[in-house]
Amino acid sequence: MAPKDLTALLQELITTWENEVVEFKQASNDYSTDDIGKYFSALANEANLRGAERGWLVFGVNNKTRAVVGTDYRTQMDRLQSLKQQIAADAEPRVTFREIHELQHADGRVLLFEIPAAPLGMPIAWKGHYYARAGESLSPLGLDKLDEIRGQTLSQDWSAQVVPAATLADLDETAVAKARESFARKYANRIGLPEVMGWPLSTFLDRARLTQGGQITRTALLLLGKAEAAYLLSPHPAQMTWSLEGSERAYEHFGLPFLLTTTALYQRIRNIQLRILPQNELVPVEVPKYDQKIVLEALHNCIAHQDYRRNGRVVVKEQPDRLVFENQGSFFEGKPDDYVAGHKTPHRYRNPFLVQAMVELNMIDTMGYGIRDMYLGQARRYFPMPDYDLSEPGEVRMTLYGGVVDIAYSRLLIQKTDLPLADVLALDRVQKKLPIPDVAATRLRKAGLIEGRKPNYFVSAEIAAATASKADYIRTRAFDDEHYAKLLTEYLKKYQRANRAEINQLLLDKLSDALTEEQKVKKIDNLLTKLRRAGRIHNAGSRGQPAWALAE
Structure with a gap:
């Protein structure tokens, strides 16, 4: 001001x-x-x-x-x-x-x-x-x-409604014990775990904002209810679904209690270690495909902000290189971009009673920091930023990347760990071929972080030494997989088929000189696998003597 x-x-x-x-x-x-x-x-x-x-x-x-x-x-x-x-x-x-x-x-x-x-x-x-x-x-x-404030949303808050038929016997003992531990951890500077564990169950549930005057609410059932108590929330399915998409397919449903089953869902996700080779180095950087804290933050956000009146479930789709989180209900206040900078604090919540309980159990915060923390976490892992898709009315879809989109972007984050988040966000848009504001383009170009002309910017590849020649730069510069895929598909359009020797002859000398011969061969292996799984090419030969052709 x-x-x-x-x-x-x-x-x-x-x-x-x-x-x-x-x-x-x-x-x-x-x-x-x-x-x-x-x-x-x-x-x-x-x-x-x-x-x-x-x-x-x-x-x-x-x-x-x-x-x-x-x-x-x-x-x-x-x-x-x-x-x-x-x-x-x-x-x-x-x-x-x-x-x-x-x-x-x-x-x-x-x-x-x-x-x-x-x-x-x-x-x-x-x-x-x-x-x-x-x-x-x-x-x-x-x-x-106090009652006036708490009563402001009780009438329209689905999560705050008391379930008359529910009793303490409908709560899962393991989930309750976990809830006590989480509550004690949140207030560790004032309350010890033995004290919290010693409270009568009804006292603890009221202190953790899960019940109203000892009466079981929908929130208490969602977070701590036994699996067989889900019928008490009917017609809401009280369910999260994980589905695996790609060459292999699988799915599993996860019900109550969400305090425990969010972690169970995370454990179904294939979380391997990935290796990123920094520019002009032979020792790769290893990072997990997904960070548990980021995945659970995204999943807990889905639970907290779901519009339960629509009787839908939270869905997590695992694709080969990303996770897609889907939940019912439009973004409740503001837009995702408002929260990335860390200055936006929400004033209203769709499910304030549920949100308050999840805060008490250390599952989320109410400062609006969760989205920003996910973005920072992805940047620390050299991965693309999450994407929010609000195009479908009444639904929020968030994509969390578990792989590299543009190797030049990831290498740049490895080399320049002090980049402001605003620059990382702009570079992320560049690698995804999305437009950026002119002021951001000017700033990034001046810093030597991007090249090209508007709107065709691309992330600059770092040069090994300041005296490197332009020819050295081109030889060491990495292109994204789509560049090499296009070379291969154009070749197959012209010649119909290609064996591995012909593909190697086509691509090996075009890959970055920063890679060893072994790494180049491995990259071509990965490219062929990726194109096959995407249904763009198929093996028209035999397993022993493959001959690759464009898919019909």
């Missing part, structure tokens, strides 16, 4: 003075972080109750004279911004300031802490206690206000 806009905002806040969503403090450098957390909880809850989008905690204004007096609270910017993480660590759910604005006012330095309103149906606590305002003072959030 520009200084003139901040000045106008400050004047407006001072003019209206303190109300339940604004608090002024003079604040010295040693102002208590614990007190800031209490005000965060109080102002967030009051903003929710009053239909405001945000509350304000303002430092540097005398709360009696209404005069700007300045503050020396955390004058170092890195210490000031670190307050966001400190608040998030002890707030429940895990939220923090939208922004901390610093204004150099004529009468002194002013800080304006922008506090998001508590999400519908989800009051904000600080260190396990809910706060509110009583005039100019802090007070506990009364039961009437």
Whole structure:
């Protein structure tokens, strides 16, 4: 926000003075972080109750004279911004300031802490206690206000509905024990595992936001219910499906309890080690095809944001080089790109009761960081970024890549580990032949990360030495598999068939000189296998003497 806009905002806040969503403090450098957390909880809850989008905690204004007096609270910017993480660590759910604005006012330095309103149906606590305002003072959030917030979505939240026929006997003992462990891990700084394990089951379920006054909810059944209790959620199938696609086909359904069966589904995915050869090196980098944390984040997001009223299931399709996650219900707030930068915090949830319970069990967070973490995780593994497809009405489809699309992109990430995420995202679009903004293209070209002319950019291959000649560059530059596939299919169109010796003669000298002869032969093996599995070519000869031809 520009200084003139901040000045106008400050004047407006001072003019209206303190109300339940604004608090002024003079604040010295040693102002208590614990007190800031209490005000965060109080102002967030009051903003929710009053239909405001945000509350304000303002430092540097005398709360009696209404005069700007300045503050020396955390004058170092890195210490000031670190307050966001400190608040998030002890707030429940895990939220923090939208922004901390610093204004150099004529009468002194002013800080304006922008506090998001508590999400519908989800009051904000600080260190396990809910706060509110009583005039100019802090007070506990009364039961009437607590019930008002929690009741905001109960009537329309499918996941919050009580299942009258369900009892504690319908919950899976192993899942309950796992839930206790996860809850204790989340609150390890305040509650020990022995204490949590010693709570009566009904107490634990209420504390973990799984039940309402001891009554079993749909959320409790989804996360902890026995497999045979799924009928209590009818007509919803309460099911996730894994399917294997490609030359081999298989599938398996996974039911309740989702707290356990998400991991069981992950274990069905074929997660081999992949080797990526850095430019001009002989020792490959090994990475798993899929990262367990990323897969479970994606799967838990599907469960949390599924529109259960549509009576569909979550589907995970395993293809040879990617996973596709499908769940029912449109993207509920904003677009995926809004969350990648890490600045978007959702204000509303389709299933707030379920989301809150999954937060308590350490399955997800509510800061909107999950999508960003998946993107960063893929970048750390030198793989393409996830893709979201929202083209099908009422459905979200997310693709998670488990292989290299353009070797030049992956090698670049290996060599340049400090690239900003914005540049990695732009390079990812380049490797996928998608357009990028002109400003991003200019930045990447200036850094030597892309080549070509708009719109046909491609990722630059790194050169072994700054003095390498252009001819050396072409010899060492890697092309993607589709380039070599096109050479082969054009050859087969002209000559109908080709044996392995003819294919080697066609391709070996065109592969990157950064590869050894053995690696070149292996690459051609992989290319033939990939084209055969894709149904583009077939063996028209015998197993002993293959002769490759285009598929009909």
